[in-house]
Amino acid sequence: MEMRTTFHKRLREIQDDILAMGSMVSKALLRSIDALKNRDLELARQIIADDQKVNGKRFEIEEKCIELIATQQPLASDLRIIIAILNITTEIERIGDYAVGIARIVIMIGDEPPLKPLIDIPRMAEQTVDMLRRSLDAFINRDADAARKIAIEDDLVDHLYDQVFRELLIFMAEDPKTITRATRLMWAAHNLERAADRVTNICERVVFIVTGKMEEIGASKY
Amino acid sequence: MAMVYNLVNDNTQRKPKEYIANLEGKKGILEVQDLSAWYGDTLAIKHISMIIKSQAITAIIGPSGCGKSTFIRCLNRMHEVSHGGRVEGCVLLDGNDIYARDVDPVVIRRRIGMVFQKPAPFPTMSIFDNVAAGIRLTRLWTRRWELEEVVERSLRQAALWDEVKDKLNQSGASLSGGQQQRLCIARALAVEPEIILLDEPCSALDPAATLKIEDLMRNLAEQYTIVIVTHNMQQAARVSDMAAFLLMDQDRAGILVEYGKTSQLFTNPKDKRTEDYITGRFG
Numbered sequence: 001m002e003m004r005t006t007f008h009k010r011l012r013e014i015q016d017d018i019l020a021m022g023s024m025v026s027k028a029l030l031r032s033i034d035a036l037k038n039r040d041l042e043l044a045r046q047i048i049a050d051d052q053k054v055n056g057k058r059f060e061i062e063e064k065c066i067e068l069i070a071t072q073q074p075l076a077s078d079l080r081i082i083i084a085i086l087n088i089t090t091e092i093e094r095i096g097d098y099a100v101g102i103a104r105i106v107i108m109i110g111d112e113p114p115l116k117p118l119i120d121i122p123r124m125a126e127q128t129v130d131m132l133r134r135s136l137d138a139f140i141n142r143d144a145d146a147a148r149k150i151a152i153e154d155d156l157v158d159h160l161y162d163q164v165f166r167e168l169l170i171f172m173a174e175d176p177k178t179i180t181r182a183t184r185l186m187w188a189a190h191n192l193e194r195a196a197d198r199v200t201n202i203c204e205r206v207v208f209i210v211t212g213k214m215e216e217i218g219a220s221k222y
Numbered sequence: 223m224a225m226v227y228n229l230v231n232d233n234t235q236r237k238p239k240e241y242i243a244n245l246e247g248k249k250g251i252l253e254v255q256d257l258s259a260w261y262g263d264t265l266a267i268k269h270i271s272m273i274i275k276s277q278a279i280t281a282i283i284g285p286s287g288c289g290k291s292t293f294i295r296c297l298n299r300m301h302e303v304s305h306g307g308r309v310e311g312c313v314l315l316d317g318n319d320i321y322a323r324d325v326d327p328v329v330i331r332r333r334i335g336m337v338f339q340k341p342a343p344f345p346t347m348s349i350f351d352n353v354a355a356g357i358r359l360t361r362l363w364t365r366r367w368e369l370e371e372v373v374e375r376s377l378r379q380a381a382l383w384d385e386v387k388d389k390l391n392q393s394g395a396s397l398s399g400g401q402q403q404r405l406c407i408a409r410a411l412a413v414e415p416e417i418i419l420l421d422e423p424c425s426a427l428d429p430a431a432t433l434k435i436e437d438l439m440r441n442l443a444e445q446y447t448i449v450i451v452t453h454n455m456q457q458a459a460r461v462s463d464m465a466a467f468l469l470m471d472q473d474r475a476g477i478l479v480e481y482g483k484t485s486q487l488f489t490n491p492k493d494k495r496t497e498d499y500i501t502g503r504f505g
Contacts, residue, residue: 004502073456075488075500212490
């Protein structure tokens with residue numbers, strides 16, 4: 001018979017909340033790229049407004065964690081899980097902020113003509129969202145090996161960021177009139193690069209839950 | 223000078239434990255070596271070895287019946303008082319075996335005091351006499367002013383003085399549970415022990431009295447070696463520097479599963495059985 005059923009039931013509820021929050025943020029990130037591609041200002045405004053829900057979810061999870069610590073006094077791996085959850089929710093919430101960052105860039109761009117068709121930036125977003133989804137799976141499964149592998153995949157995002165950076169630099173060098181538009185796209189790419197870094201932080205927390213040790217995995221070059 | 227140095231050096235090689243104790247300038251280091259204890263034919267604890275640090279609090283945790291109380295009762299030769307109580311192995315106090323043939327158990331119990339689960343002041347004695355009882359038993363005669371000095375010092379150390387200084391002649395039984403337990407601690411301190419063993423000292427107390435005893439233990443740890451048996455894992459985590467986890471093996475005898483820093487044992491235990499116990503998966 002499983003002991004501490006109350007603790008584990010509440011922990012499962014919190015884990016479900018984390019998955020829900022991860023899903024909200026993934027959607028926000030992908031929609032922000034859609035808004036960027038389609039110059040969809042309405043969608044951009046919607047992403048900014050929806051971020052309040054993400055922030056609300058974060059505080060809800062924090063409150064549940066505090067309550068669990070106060071009432072159930074978890075120790076050892078149970079304590080590590082709660083501490084990791086507090087960190088992971090912060091990371092997810094910040095990824096949501098990067099989606100908001102991109103939405104704000106969309107509003108700034110307004111109806112300016114597009115500089116170029118977007119290829120690598122959407123790829124960065126897809127890779128980041130895929131890493132986020134799998135990192136949360138690794139969290140639920142307490143799978144440190146999977147977490148380590150996912151964290152290393154941040155290199156792919158960094159590589160795409162390099163490509164975007166170089167390409168935009170060429171645009172700017174060739175025609176200074178593109179500088180404003182190119183810089184805005186660079187900001188968008190930078191937001192995605194940071195979002196992927198946050199995923200590696202989540203992976204490090206998963207490793208911490210399993211091993212009790214903090215490992216820095218594949219430190220980003222940015 | 224060189225000769226003196228060599229003599230000292232030789233001495234340290236012959237008696238490393240004494241040397242270590244002297245080197246640290248601390249007394250009250252307990253080294254338990256391969257300790258087993260029986261009640262008649264029943265083996266209660268088996269092959270326990272550990273070094274208990276001086277001027278620190280060591281918590282002994284584990285499920286009911288794992289031999290925690292038996293273990294600390296072996297540390298001041300109280301176990302042999304129990305019916306059929308028998309011990310094998312060594313307990314070294316600052317390098318000297320307390321079970322050696324020529325050692326008087328009464329002297330050991332004075333050097334290693336004990337406080338029990340239920341506060342048990344002598345009911346017919348006043349607060350003053352309760353604290354003075356140990357000294358009266360161990361010394362042939364004592365001057366009144368000396369006794370008064372010891373009683374005040376002990377009560378102050380036990381953080382009870384301010385609450386009882388005006389009623390020292392009242393019965394010890396007139397105090398609250400928490401005060402009675404601190405009175406028992408004062409009684410143990412009065413004979414100037416080096417080590418204090420506490421067997422579930424707060425299990426009969428409310429949370430406020432418990433926290434007071436815990437604060438008191440922290441203060442006392444600056445001067446004494448403290449070993450506490452507790453069922454309350456949070457208490458062990460709050461109060462101790464080192465923690466030992468005992469568990470019954472397949473022969474239903476207590477074994478030492480893990481011993482380490484409290485900060486490590488309660489956040490990242492090395493042994494799966496410790497992890498399962500402190501996260502409440504059994505016990």
